[in-house]
Amino acid sequence: MEQILAEYKKLSIGVISDAMDRLGIHGACFGISPLAQGYRMIGRAFTVKYLPAASNRGTVGDYIDDVPAGSVIVLDNEGRLDCTVWGELITTAVKRMGIAGTVIYGVCRDVSSCIDLKYPIFSRGKFMRTGKDRVQATDVNVPVSIGDVLVKPGDILFGTDDGLIVIPWEKGEAILSIAQSIAETEEAIRQEVLKGTPLKQAREKYDYHRLQSKQ
Ligand SMILES: O=C([O-])CC(=O)C(=O)O
Ligand SMILES: [Mg+2]
Structure with missing residues (x-):
């Protein structure tokens, strides 16, 4: 229980919200x-x-x-x-x-x-x-x-x-794993942008506009 809370605390609330959007919660x-x-x-x-x-x-x-x-x-x-x-x-x-x-x-x-x-x-x-x-x-x-x-x-x-x-507690693990994967994708986009890749191109590469979409 402590572990899942600690994992959530590492994330931004925005990626958690996106993960919940994806799951329709x-x-x-x-x-x-x-x-x-x-x-x-x-x-x-x-x-x-x-x-x-x-x-x-x-x-x-x-x-x-x-x-x-x-x-x-x-x-x-x-x-x-x-x-x-x-x-x-x-x-x-x-x-x-x-x-x-x-x-x-x-x-x-x-x-x-x-x-x-x-x-x-x-x-x-x-x-x-x-x-x-x-x-x-x-x-x-x-x-x-x-x-x-x-x-x-x-x-x-x-x-x-x-x-x-x-x-919701019963969805905690499912939301966490999606939120972690969204955070990783955002980090990849961030690194591209820091290298000088245009934002539009970096977003397209990692399908940014659909990270929160229901699959
Ligand atoms: O009456 C209240 O809202 C409670 C209050 O002021 C306090 O705990 O100091
Ligand atoms: Mg008071």
């Missing part, structure tokens, strides 16, 4: 961005489903002690932009636990402190109003969504400067 999370540049976050999903608070006065972060080290916490707050499900105090706690990062289909607050702590967070944005009393966590480790992307517990989350992708 949707995992690119449109509209989700890193809070800061420079993160290369990878880990397996620990999911939390949030709904608006009703009779049960909600809070944020009560599941934290159950998250295994190395996980990426995935918070599905149904895309809400008007209240948080994450902030600096939770970040301080998970940093000590060795959690790999957090993905929020929604927003977080205490952004400067979270960035200072160098903890990878990917979200729809930021806003200061708390989710306490506004949301309730209804389930952990159930399938959730990040927009139109399904995330199952244990799926691989990979996030970089280019955004976030969800790699």
Whole structure:
């Protein structure tokens, strides 16, 4: 398991996306961005489903002690932009636990402190109003969504400067081997271009325009 994550981490997220296009698997999370540049976050999903608070006065972060080290916490707050499900105090706690990062289909607050702590967070944005009393966590480790992307517990989350992708665990090896072959092809094109071969010719030689196409 560690090995496959390490292999993915060597690749650019773009070639992973191309490999998933080739296999017809949707995992690119449109509209989700890193809070800061420079993160290369990878880990397996620990999911939390949030709904608006009703009779049960909600809070944020009560599941934290159950998250295994190395996980990426995935918070599905149904895309809400008007209240948080994450902030600096939770970040301080998970940093000590060795959690790999957090993905929020929604927003977080205490952004400067979270960035200072160098903890990878990917979200729809930021806003200061708390989710306490506004949301309730209804389930952990159930399938959730990040927009139109399904995330199952244990799926691989990979996030970089280019955004976030969800790699279904059961397809992890198949996607990896195609992504590695695309990366090798791109490297061959890069070497041609560095030698002075025109880009058009180098791309044609290695069939660049079809690397991501369904075969
Ligand atoms: O209420 C929240 O969003 C959580 C929060 O500020 C923190 O963990 O510091
Ligand atoms: Mg706070």
